[in-house]
Amino acid sequence: DGGITQSPKYLFRKEGQNVTLSCEQNLNHDAMYWYRQDPGQGLRLIYYSQIVNDFQKGDIAEGYSVSREKKESFPLTVTSAQKNPTAFYLCASSIGTGTEQYFGPGTRLTVT
Amino acid sequence: RKEVEQDPGPFNVPEGATVAFNCTYSNSASQSFFWYRQDCRKEPKLLMSVYSSGNEDGRFTAQLNRASQYISLLIRDSKLSDSATYLCVVNNREGTYKYIFGTGTRLKVLA
Numbered sequence: 001d002g003g004i005t006q007s008p009k010y011l012f013r014k015e016g017q018n019v020t021l022s023c024e025q026n027l028n029h030d031a032m033y034w035y036r037q038d039p040g041q042g043l044r045l046i047y048y049s050q051i052v053n054d055f056q057k058g059d060i061a062e063g064y065s066v067s068r069e070k071k072e073s074f075p076l077t078v079t080s081a082q083k084n085p086t087a088f089y090l091c092a093s094s095i096g097t098g099t100e101q102y103f104g105p106g107t108r109l110t111v112t
Numbered sequence: 113r114k115e116v117e118q119d120p121g122p123f124n125v126p127e128g129a130t131v132a133f134n135c136t137y138s139n140s141a142s143q144s145f146f147w148y149r150q151d152c153r154k155e156p157k158l159l160m161s162v163y164s165s166g167n168e169d170g171r172f173t174a175q176l177n178r179a180s181q182y183i184s185l186l187i188r189d190s191k192l193s194d195s196a197t198y199l200c201v202v203n204n205r206e207g208t209y210k211y212i213f214g215t216g217t218r219l220k221v222l223a
Contacts, residue, residue: 031209042116042199042213043156050209058210090155098144098203101211103155 002027004104006091011109013085021076021107023091032074033092033101036060043090049074078109085111113138116202118214126222129190133217135200136182144203145176145183149196150216156199159185190221 004025013019025032031050035043045058049068063082068074074093078085088108092101117136125131137145145162160167162174162183173186183202187194200214 033209033211035213040215042215045210048209056209088153094209097209100146100158100161101201102158106155108153 004091004093004102006089006104006107008107009105011107013109013111015111016080017111018077018079019085019109019111021078021089021091021109023074023076023104024072025074025091025093025102025104026072027093027102028071029093029095029102030071031094031096032068033094034058034064034066034074034076035090035092037088037090037106046076046089078111085109115139115212116200116214118198118200118217120215121218122220123217124220124222125190127190127192129221130186130188131190131219132184132186133198133200133219134182134184135202135214135217136180137200137202137212138181139202139204139212140178140181142181142202142204145174146201146203147172147174147183147185148199148201150199151196159198187219190219192221192223195219195221 007022033048034046047066049055065077091104094101147159148156149159150156166175171188175184197216199216
């Protein structure tokens with residue numbers, strides 16, 4: 001089955017530690033995205049990538065980093081510089097600009 | 113003014129009822145429009161894209177009104193399983209991959 005996978009589903013870290021969230025897709029989509037969702041707020045874009053080896057900052061990129069070495073994979077690192085990292089992180093992909101996005105099941109990160 | 117606005121609800125409706133949600137957007141250059149469904153603590157799932165001429169998928173009908181800058185979602189014959197939060201998403205095609213998400217409208221279908 002084609003789709004997007006994210007792992008792990010739940011992640012707990014101590015403050016000051018970097019953590020990497022995995023996102024893999026087998027939909028053959030060019031574009032991939034990382035969003036963050038906080039209670040009562042809409043999804044906010046962290047980073048997106050239109051093509052392998054290229055990515056752009058979204059609205060809230062500070063404290064995050066990404067890589068896009070393969071078309072299928074777009075991992076997100078939450079660094080210790082991110083002030084409020086506890087959130088629900090969603091990875092998505094789309095064929096191209098303005099087309100439907102498809103989401104992975106998300107990773108719920110808790111930093112204490 | 114928010115770029116995409118939705119009434120947060122909740123909309124409490126009995127099973128079998130017809131319910132409609134609106135979503136307004138502020139950027140007149142917006143090109144693509146979508147409705148997603150999100151269950152509690154789950155990822156958003158695409159419900160339907162919204163086309164200029166309006167479109168229907170079973171019990172769901174989506175409409176676009178460019179003049180007034182809103183999209184709508186109509187659900188007929190509501191089922192208990194329709195209970196969820198419905199997200200309105202707008203994309204501006206001016207060379208960006210930016211999708212703007214509304215905060216969602218919560219629907220509860222009551223037995």
